[in-house]
Amino acid sequence: xxxxxxxxxxxxxxxxxxxxxxxxxxxxxxxxxxxxxxxxxxxxxxxxxxxxxxxxxxxxxxxxxxxxxxxxxxxxxxxxxxxxxxxxxxxxxxxxxxxxxxxxxxxxxxxxxxxxxxxxxxxxxxxxxxxxxxxxxxxxxxxxxxxxxxxxxxxxxxxxxxxxxxxxxxxxxxxxxxxxxxxxxxxxxxxxxxxxxxxxxxxxxxxxxxxxxxxxxxxxxxxxxxxxxxxxxxxxxxxxxxxxxxxxxxxxxxxxxxxxxxxxxxxxxxxxxxxxxxxxxxxxxxxxxxxxxxxxxxxxxxxxxxxxxxxxxxxxxxxxxxxxxxxxxxx
Amino acid sequence: xxxxxxxxxxxxxxxxxxxxxxxxxxxxxxxxxxxxxxxxxxxxxxxxxxxxxxxxxxxxxxxxxxxxxxxxxxxxxxxxxxxxxxxxxxxxxxxxxxxxxxxxxxxxxxxxxxxxxxxxxxxxxxxxxxxxxxxxxxxxxxxxxxxxxxxxxxxxxxxxxxxxxxxxxxxxxxxxxxxxxxxxxxxxxxxxxxxxxxxxxxxxxxxxxxxxxxxxxxxxxxxxxxxxxxxxxxxxxxxxxxxxxxxxxxxxxxxxxxxxxxxxxxxxxxxxxxxxxxxxxxxxxxxxxxxxxxxx
Numbered sequence: 237x238x239x240x241x242x243x244x245x246x247x248x249x250x251x252x253x254x255x256x257x258x259x260x261x262x263x264x265x266x267x268x269x270x271x272x273x274x275x276x277x278x279x280x281x282x283x284x285x286x287x288x289x290x291x292x293x294x295x296x297x298x299x300x301x302x303x304x305x306x307x308x309x310x311x312x313x314x315x316x317x318x319x320x321x322x323x324x325x326x327x328x329x330x331x332x333x334x335x336x337x338x339x340x341x342x343x344x345x346x347x348x349x350x351x352x353x354x355x356x357x358x359x360x361x362x363x364x365x366x367x368x369x370x371x372x373x374x375x376x377x378x379x380x381x382x383x384x385x386x387x388x389x390x391x392x393x394x395x396x397x398x399x400x401x402x403x404x405x406x407x408x409x410x411x412x413x414x415x416x417x418x419x420x421x422x423x424x425x426x427x428x429x430x431x432x433x434x435x436x437x438x439x440x441x442x443x444x445x446x447x448x449x450x451x452x453x454x455x456x457x458x459x460x461x462x463x464x465x466x467x468x469x470x471x472x473x474x475x476x477x478x479x480x481x482x483x484x485x486x487x488x489x490x491x492x493x494x495x496x497x498x499x500x501x502x503x504x505x506x507x508x509x510x511x512x513x514x515x516x517x518x519x520x521x522x523x524x525x526x527x528x529x530x531x532x533x534x535x536x537x538x539x540x541x542x543x544x545x546x547x548x549x550x551x552x553x554x555x556x557x558x559x560x561x562x563x564x565x566x567x
Numbered sequence: 568x569x570x571x572x573x574x575x576x577x578x579x580x581x582x583x584x585x586x587x588x589x590x591x592x593x594x595x596x597x598x599x600x601x602x603x604x605x606x607x608x609x610x611x612x613x614x615x616x617x618x619x620x621x622x623x624x625x626x627x628x629x630x631x632x633x634x635x636x637x638x639x640x641x642x643x644x645x646x647x648x649x650x651x652x653x654x655x656x657x658x659x660x661x662x663x664x665x666x667x668x669x670x671x672x673x674x675x676x677x678x679x680x681x682x683x684x685x686x687x688x689x690x691x692x693x694x695x696x697x698x699x700x701x702x703x704x705x706x707x708x709x710x711x712x713x714x715x716x717x718x719x720x721x722x723x724x725x726x727x728x729x730x731x732x733x734x735x736x737x738x739x740x741x742x743x744x745x746x747x748x749x750x751x752x753x754x755x756x757x758x759x760x761x762x763x764x765x766x767x768x769x770x771x772x773x774x775x776x777x778x779x780x781x782x783x784x785x786x787x788x789x790x791x792x793x794x795x796x797x798x799x800x801x802x803x804x805x806x807x808x809x810x811x812x813x814x815x816x817x818x819x820x821x822x823x824x825x826x827x828x829x830x831x832x833x834x835x836x837x838x839x840x841x842x843x844x845x846x847x848x849x850x851x852x853x854x855x856x857x858x859x860x861x862x863x
Contacts, residue, residue, distance in 0.1 A: 363686070363687075363689040363690050363705075364686060364705070364707070366705075366707040366709040366710050366713075367612050367613065367704045367705070367707070367710050367713070368611075368612075368709065368710065368713045370709070373709075436692065437692025437693045437695075437696075438692060438695060438696060439696035440695075440696070441609070441613045441699060471605050471606060472605030472606075472607065472609060472610075472611065473605065473607070473609045473610075473611070473612075473613050474605075474607040474609055475609070475613075475615070475696065475700070478607055478608075478609075479607075482607070492692055520689055521613070521689075521699070523613075525713070540605075540606035541605065541606055541607055542606040542607050543606065
């Protein structure tokens with residue numbers, strides 16, 4: 237067995253404590269030697285299939301990790317999203333400075349493949365958005381939402397790196413709203429909580445991608461030698477109110493002219509994670525077009541949007557992460 | 568959201584002592600539309616036929632009883648993608664709704680025309696989501712291109728807000744046309760059908776555009792009619808003019824989408840002239856009888 241494992245290619249996965257990283261790692265572990273890095277400790281309910289290192293992305297420790305293992309590929313899944321747990325300063329450190337550091341290390345250590353997980357939030361929600369945003373559409377997010385500046389900067393750093401360093405094959409994925417029973421991002425928490433704020437009179441189109449589909453997309457991106465920036469979405473569109481319905485939640489209507497300060501107050505009082513920029517996403521559609529990714533990588537989402545909304549579960553259910561991403565039925 | 572429609576339906580049926588009409592073969596027509604739906608019942612551009620089915624009886628009442636629409640020339644519409652180019656007027660897009668209903672309910676096979684709407688529509692509560700559900704979207708060239716590339720048909724009013732906000736004295740005089748639709752027609756090799764809509768330009772006879780107030784509320788125009796805002800909400804009821812819709816013969820253009828603006832303008836002028844001719848024929852047939860005139 238030793239001889240076999242020596243031949244295995246080594247992959248670094250950042251954000252290794254996240255559910256997506258666990259799903260990807262679970263699927264990759266038979267074929268690759270994995271190393272996970274995350275500033276947060278490893279969650280108790282699942283085991284990372286490989287060495288797990290607690291480290292910040294901008295610190296010295298990452299240099300040593302890169303020197304110790306000669307990584308063939310790096311999957312940067314460790315973007316820290318806006319939440320009450322982290323200050324914007326910390327997010328900037330990790331997402332912007334940390335990403336720059338990671339990219340520099342990839343270049344120095346002759347990493348062959350780099351996959352960066354960005355987000356569709358970089359396009360921003362705007363009334364002038366086309367109904368099918370392609371990868372060339374303008375990134376309007378930082379224009380209106382200072383909370384999303386670090387996300388846009390991360391995306392920008394990765395795409396610039398892609399053009400400047402062609403020897404590192406780089407693929408950037410911008411997924412739609414990621415949902416799944418293991419995911420604990422803002423939209424999942426809201427849908428799972430049973431009460432969703434909705435702006436009165438507005439019911440924008442949304443897209444959701446199931447955690448399993450995203451994991452499959454990331455593996456496709458890793459294993460096929462195509463570089464570029466790609467949107468990746470799930471099965472199709474659904475109106476927000478319908479999504480709330482399918483997730484068995486009820487809506488709390490908010491007035492259309494709600495201010496950011498008021499949203500923060502509600503978030504504070506209700507202990508909900510409710511970033512003000514989300515209100516714009518509840519007002520205007522931000523629909524991404526993933527035709528290019530489907531065409532180049534042969535990607536086809538397998539989980540139906542309605543199905544994955546129904547399977548979000550309740551906040552008390554703590555599920556052990558044992559899902560095989562290739563099984564289509566969700567338990 | 569479903570209960571909203573039910574409520575609206577019951578209100579309307581109480582108002583009118585006539586029961587909401589059953590539309591013969593509506594389900595069959597909706598099933599035969601060239602659309603692909605996902606598990607949530609939406610298509611790629613947010614069309615939700617279920618919403619259309621629920622709203623159809625109310626829209627049909629307007630179509631059949633209120634505006635007594637007569638559509639001619641539906642047999643001119645070829646198979647495959649089409650760009651419908653219509654005249655715009657009457658403050659709210661009743662013209663698009665009536666032409667869309669004619670294509671859905673009277674043409675064979677049933678067709679869905681996606682209307683390109685003004686860029687301020689997404690900011691209007693209720694209207695924004697309702698329009699999206701029944702197939703409309705903002706008039707962004709990328710939207711139009713994407714639809715045509717997928718063999719969907721698009722309805723464009725190249726006059727834009729210059730048309731919908733036009734004053735009563737300017738009715739049926741085509742305003743300056745945008746040229747974007749022609750470039751898209753050339754790029755995607757799509758035939759153009761001129762659609763002359765007679766009657767909707769008299770529904771809200773605007774005598775004055777209150778621009779300052781429009782700017783304040785963020786809309787492109789604010790019409791003042793003899794009844795609005797003087798009579799309040801009552802003034803919002805459109806005048807029951809008789810509507811006739813003339814679908815013209817398809818016009819095919821050849822050329823490159825990146826031709827000079829002058830050359831594109833020449834082609835646009837051909838469409839504009841043809842449409843104006845159709846409008847004039849329609850107006851002549853109607854004569855003086857705005858509310859009762861025949862359209863054939």
